[in-house]
Amino acid sequence: MAFAASLSAQAPVDPxxxxxxxxxTPAEAQTAAEQLVVAGVDFDRTYARLKKGRVYGDEKRGEYSLRWKSKSGPFFNNIVEVPAAYDPAKPTQLRVQLHGGVGRPSPNPPARGDQSSGVSATARTPNRIEGEQQIYLHPSGWAAAQWWDEEQIDNILRAVDTLKRKYNIDESRIYLTGISDGGTGVYYMALKEPALWSSYLPLNGSIAVIRGPQNGADGEMYGNNLMNVPLYIVNGELDNLYPVDQVEPHIKWFQSMGVPLVFRPQPGAGHNTAWWPTEREPYEKFVREHARVTHPAKLSWETERTDKFNRNRWLIINELRPDASRETELKDRGFFQHLKLSGRVDVTRDGNTFDAKVRDVAAFTLLLSPDAVDFSKPVTVMVNGNPAFSGTVKKDPATLLRWAARDNDRTALYGAELRIAP
Incomplete structure (x- = not known):
């Protein structure tokens, strides 16, 4: 009887x-989320529904485009490839691949066989390297929407979100790769929007391209933002743009910060992907071995903005302020040029205890997931060695649904927001 009553009580919220x-879209999902909150949904049942996710239909296979207009006028033309064997009942890996030659004046791809972008004359479309059976997304970029432009980041994230709402994409296996300028774009995404990606594979690119403001990259870059970024880096010994001897100092810099990486220099190789037949197997192996860690126990993030690019998974920087007593451990390691005030938080989680080191941050938020935190026990937060919070935190359906609407991720569900103002 009680079970039947429970089902009856839940029935009105099923629609x-x-x-x-x-x-x-996330906006449509947020509207629906607000209606669920008004209906008085229970946290645990809602969590179970979100964890299970939607039922996926039999969507289109083959190649097609996701298109929407850019601010500069031309349409983004994001090419999607879905294998004929796609099964909506099984989570499927997604490769997002960024092409080279992003400085061209229009979004139209270069001519087939354009060697400047590392593509053979027999390639079906530019900059594509044969891969495993998975869903592919090939975003379009050009001079007014380069991979290191804010609008382009929005385009890529929108395209991935659109696919996740249609196809059963494995959220733990969405990885980013790119060739030449596309490889450089992989670095930029890692430094600005890391929450989505399982691994990063820049091919024939260089992080030096986005080193200084003169190169047109939107915003400022901070090396510590790479600390949770698994990198698989390939460069050619004789590359006329980014040869191995120019890239090796970057590799050493990454390693000095503890960035997890594999570097695969290609002897005798130029600015092309002639090495792919022999490099494909270790590349694919790296992807397989690096599923996304959704709730890592340690995070580091630095930003000069609080309206955007201020989140790394369960850490959000809300407010900045110059701090006279800076946390001296959080020093900049050079390489990038900085013109603006930035704030940084390094935080570790051990059970329900968070230990944060903070510099120039007035407030930050911890997103608490039932998959990482025991809500039946107190949560403790230390900031620069001082107590900042201690107490129980209540699971909140509105918070759960708000972040689920935004993130569209069955594996990253947050039951509470804990704002800390040290």
């Missing part, structure tokens, strides 16, 4: 959950 899962 609301259907609307939530059918949403085509």
């Amino acid at each position: 609301l959950f259907d609307t939530f899962f059918a949403a085509e």
Whole structure:
């Protein structure tokens, strides 16, 4: 009887959950989330529904485009490839691949066989390297929407979100790769929007391209943002743009910060992908071995903005301020040029205890997931060695649904926001 009553009580919200899962955008999902909160949904049942996720239909296979207009006028033309064997009942890996030659004046791809972008004359479309059976997304970039432009980041994230709402994509296996300028774009994404990606594989690129403001990269870069970024880096010995001897100092810099990486210099190789037949197996192995760690126990993030590019998974920087008593351990390691005030938080989690080192940050937020935190026990937060919070935190359906609407991720569900103002 009690079970039947429970089912009856939940029945009216089933259509609301259907609307939530059918949403085509985060904004539509947020509207549905608000309706669920008004309906008084229970946290644990809602968590279970979100964890299970939507039922995926039999969507289109083959190649097609996701298109929407850019601020400069031309349309983003994001090419999607879905294998014929795609099974909506099984989570599927997604490769996002960024092409080279992003400085061209229009979004139209270069001519087939354009060797400047490292593509053979027999390639079906530019800059594509044969891979395993998975879903592929090939975003489009050009001079007004380069891989290191804010609008381009929005385009890529929008395209991935759109695919996740249609196809059963494995959230733990969405990885980013790119060739030439595309490889440089991989570095930029890692430094600005890391929450989505399982691994990063820049091929024939260089982080030096986005080193200084004169190169047109939006925002400032901070090396410590790479600390949770698994990198697989390939460069050619005789590359006329980014040869191995120019890239090796960057590798040493990464290693000095503890960035997890594999570097695969290619003897005798130029600015092309002639090495792919022999490099493909270790490349694919790296991807397989690096599923995304959704709730890492340690995070580091630095930003000069609080409206955007201020989040790394469960850590958000909300407010900046110059701090007269700076945390001396959080020093800049050079390489990038900085013109603006930035704030940094390094935080570790051990059970329900968070230990944060903070510099020039007035407030930050910890997103607490039932998969990482025991809500039945007190949560403790230390900031620069001083107590900042101690107490129990209540699971909140509104918070759960708000972040689920935004992130569209069955594996990263947050039951509470804990704002810390040290």
